[in-house]
Amino acid sequence: MKQELEEQQDFVKEVTKMSDDFDRWYTEVVRKAEMADWSGVRGMMVVRPYGWAMWEAIMRAFDDMIKESGHENWAFPLLIPREFLMKEAEHIEGFAPEVAWVTKAGGRMEELEDPLAIRPTSETIIGAIIRRYIQSYRDLPKLTNQWNSVVRWEMRSRLFLRSREFWWQEGHTFHASAKEAIEEADLILRYYRSIAEDWLAVPVLAGKKSPAETFPGAVHTLTIEGLMRDGLALQMRTSHYFGQNFANAYDISFSNRENERELCHSTSWGMSTRLVGAVVMGHGDDSGLIVPPKVAPIQVAVVPIFRDDAGRSKVEAFIDGWAPQLKAAGIRFRVDWRDERPGDKYAHWELKGVPLRLNVGGRDADAGQVEMVDRLTREKVAVPVAGIAARLSAELEGFQKKLFERALKFQRDNTFELETLDEVIAHYREKGGFVWASWCGDTDEEARIKTESGGVTIRVIDEETKPSGKCLVCGEPAKFRVALAKAY
Amino acid sequence: MKQELEEQQDFVKEVTKMSDDFDRWYTEVVRKAEMADWSGVRGMMVVRPYGWAMWEAIMRAFDDMIKESGHENWAFPLLIPREFLMKEAEHIEGFAPEVAWVTKAGGRMEELEDPLAIRPTSETIIGAIIRRYIQSYRDLPKLTNQWNSVVRWEMRSRLFLRSREFWWQEGHTFHASAKEAIEEADLILRYYRSIAEDWLAVPVLAGKKSPAETFPGAVHTLTIEGLMRDGLALQMRTSHYFGQNFANAYDISFSNRENERELCHSTSWGMSTRLVGAVVMGHGDDSGLIVPPKVAPIQVAVVPIFRDDAGRSKVEAFIDGWAPQLKAAGIRFRVDWRDERPGDKYAHWELKGVPLRLNVGGRDADAGQVEMVDRLTREKVAVPVAGIAARLSAELEGFQKKLFERALKFQRDNTFELETLDEVIAHYREKGGFVWASWCGDTDEEARIKTESGGVTIRVIDEETKPSGKCLVCGEPAKFRVALAKAY
DSSP: OHHHHHHHOSOOOOOOOTTTOHHHHHHHHHHHTTSEEEOSSTTOEEEOHHHHHHHHHHHHHHHHHHHHTTOEEOBOOSEEEHHHHTSSHHHHHHHGGGOEEEEEETTTTEEEEEEEEEOSSSHHHHHHHHGGGOOBGGGOOEEEEEEEEEEOOOSSOBTTTBOSEEEEEEEEEEESSHHHHHHHHHHHHHHHHHIIIIISOOOEEEEEOOGGGSOTTOSEEEEEEEEOTTSOEEEEEEEEEEETHHHHHHTOEEEOTTSOEEEOEEEEEEEETHHHHHHHHHHOBTTBOOOOGGGOSOSEEEEEOOSSHHHHHHHHHHHHHHHHHHHHTTOOEEEOOOSSOHHHHHHHHHHTTOSEEEEEOHHHHHHTEEEEEETTTOOEEEEESTTHHHHHHHHHHHHHHHHHHHHHHHHHHTEEEOOSHHHHHHHHHHOOSEEEEEEOOOHHHHHHHHHHHTSOEEEEEESSSOOOSBOTTTOSBOOEEEEEEOBO | OHHHHHHHOSOOOOOOOTTTOHHHHHHHHHHHTTSEEEOSSTTOEEEOHHHHHHHHHHHHHHHHHHHHTTOEEOBOOSEEEHHHHTSSHHHHHHHGGGOEEEEEETTTTEEEEEEEEEOSSSHHHHHHHHGGGOOBGGGOOEEEEEEEEEEOOOSSOBTTTBOSEEEEEEEEEEESSHHHHHHHHHHHHHHHHHIIIIISOOOEEEEEOOGGGSOTTOSEEEEEEEEOTTSOEEEEEEEEEEETHHHHHHTOEEEOTTSOEEEOEEEEEEEETHHHHHHHHHHOBTTBOOOOGGGOSOSEEEEEOOSSHHHHHHHHHHHHHHHHHHHHTTOOEEEOOOSSOHHHHHHHHHHTTOSEEEEEOHHHHHHTEEEEEETTTOOEEEEESTTHHHHHHHHHHHHHHHHHHHHHHHHHHTEEEOOSHHHHHHHHHHOOSEEEEEEOOOHHHHHHHHHHHTSOEEEEEESSSOOOSBOTTTOSBOOEEEEEEOBO
16 A cells, blocks of 8 residues: 555656666656556556646647548447447457447446447447438538547556557548548548657658458558557557448448439548557657657746745746746746755656756846756756747757657667568567568468567558568568568 | 438528427427437437537637636546445435446456446546545645546436436546635636636526535535526536545545645536537527527628629639638638528528628629628628628627627516515416525425426525525525526
């Protein structure tokens, strides 16, 4: 019990080093930086304000993007009747093992006539509902999205990456032609890429999934894959083109211009709180988190330094002189007046990954300046308080770029080209990262890669580059250029 | 089937008159204005973009308010173990009849060891979790909030007002003293009042609930009550002060400044999609909705009028000349190019309650003006396009005020003072509205009011005004001045 209380304290100075034990480092950082915890309900997490605020920044950015291109938010039911769920065979086969079922209700826990599934994803209920709103080609496209949580009865769990409940958006769109639907799935993948790279500063490989990794019921699945600092890939988002599979299962049809009935073409796409985990694993270091300024709940931490009440008053008056300028400039900052030693506060804000820290003592006040410390480079520079808001805004912008460049360099340094399965197997005995190789497209051979390498999978098919040479497994002429990796 | 398809068409011109059948009018307006529908899952609704966008505007406004005063958003689990739920006796007694239970999971629908409740509200799980994050007085207050949906197995249902799933925020706060917690509940009620009056333009009575209407487990419940256009009251929001009841049940304690353990004082408060229903019932008329500009998804509808392609080109070029100014000014507008007759479009936008409509024909283009029609007064005036954005912004602001004043007049015209239960019974045989009366505070007599009047209840206790005269039931000296009404 004492152990638990200590671990839960808000003021934490140290974590396991990333280089000593990545998994332990990850869990400690997420918990001690007050992002999330296990909830006491098995496999379900509680997201704390510091983690949720990052998700809110991501939600806002993506919501703006999709609304600009005509998507609309809906709220569809949490519970799905079994009959709705069962209509698309491949889809239900994929999700049935993970469904949680509501079977009783009310004070006497009376049995329901038919059990209801908590949505593991909403294709099936949206299919059953949306058909009412589509009569003719004039009603298309229908570009729906919703923000919610879903439940999947996972057996393994990892904060933010895999839990029985997670938070996400799920987009579901319905179109008059295959071309439009394919373009929609492509557009969304570009948005996802922008969220990953421009907002989270995590560079990604983007492309198509192989058949084995395609979403149940989809014709094809697009993905973006980031590289975490332990060398494992993380599937950050997916966007699916369904062809007419769901429209056929749920009879979602429209009258075309010739007044004939046609089935719709549909897509779905989702982006989840997993992205918050990607921020942790994509940027952190031995001291803890490093948060990209664009999604940082706190961009600037101000640590006052003083010895006595008089010193405190002086520093406080000094900070009060320029802090309003930061607020006016929309900079998210926090002045840390807690009763702790400055050195401990430094470690605390480093652990939380706040991009910039300002140390402010009496002599700084006299000189009309603050000491600015960069979380990434750890450089310290004196910054005059005249024009401080503009300077900090520029520094934050620069920080965002530096963080992306650091991650891009890491990705490039850990991306390789190999030719045979033996080379791939040997590579992943020693190292992580992405390996580009050529593949003939055979699904059995895809399975062999995974089995013989101990879990390496095809993460992305690069559709823009022709494969050179032979398939890494069979040596026959290759059809696809693929990126391999071990992945979360 | 044909019937259903016709009803579901996007383009609707007519609804039942409010004055003919209020209930039917309500359901038709909600459905035909594309706000919400029943989902096909019993008792559960689907909220469509036009309804959800109003909820998004409400969420944004309230979220800004609570963040400004230091509240933080969390995400707590959807599912609650039975043991957590059962700890606060009064609370569970109040909610048990409405709980939906998850009892099975996975592909073979295996029985769970212990059933999990879908949250009907989250006091119990938050109580069980938050205690970990509270050690000393330095950790207080803890001001938590979350945006989510909850499930209550209701038997009656009405779109937005009562359904098995609804969307809301639930705030849960923990304090070091009763005084602070009571002030918190008061502060939130002021926010709720501001949402109702300043945003939704619905004037409310604010005050305390009587014991019979107090939330299960609360010491007291505060409420705001609006008057709908059929004369029935609607409880729009509630804010609860729990004293130490929940802290006691869940052992939520802290070390005070003297290093002694003390129980926290807590509050909870919630605001739901019910408010969207309040907009419909608080402002509508025979032609449909009237939406307050501040929460209107579309504030201005532009209807182009033309006879042929040349006419269309002319009007289009004219609109293209000034529409970007509207966008730049942040006015939410829609140009209706659909292939329908102008008169039908007028009716359509009236049904949807869009505050201002601009009719734009070739002669308007020649004169450099548009015809502006006010949804509330139905007045038409010519508006020059020079400076149109500033003019429309001012008109929208004026519309918001006029709408509130109209609702306030309606509320005042339908508020009465009576002295005896017989008078109250007679009153509600003929009329609706609020009746102010005096009450001795006896709970049995409160029950008698409800039984003998056919459902009239005490909506609000006015704590700021001393009661004059005698109790309406027993004739003894009164302790409370109360507002009575029939309510949703």
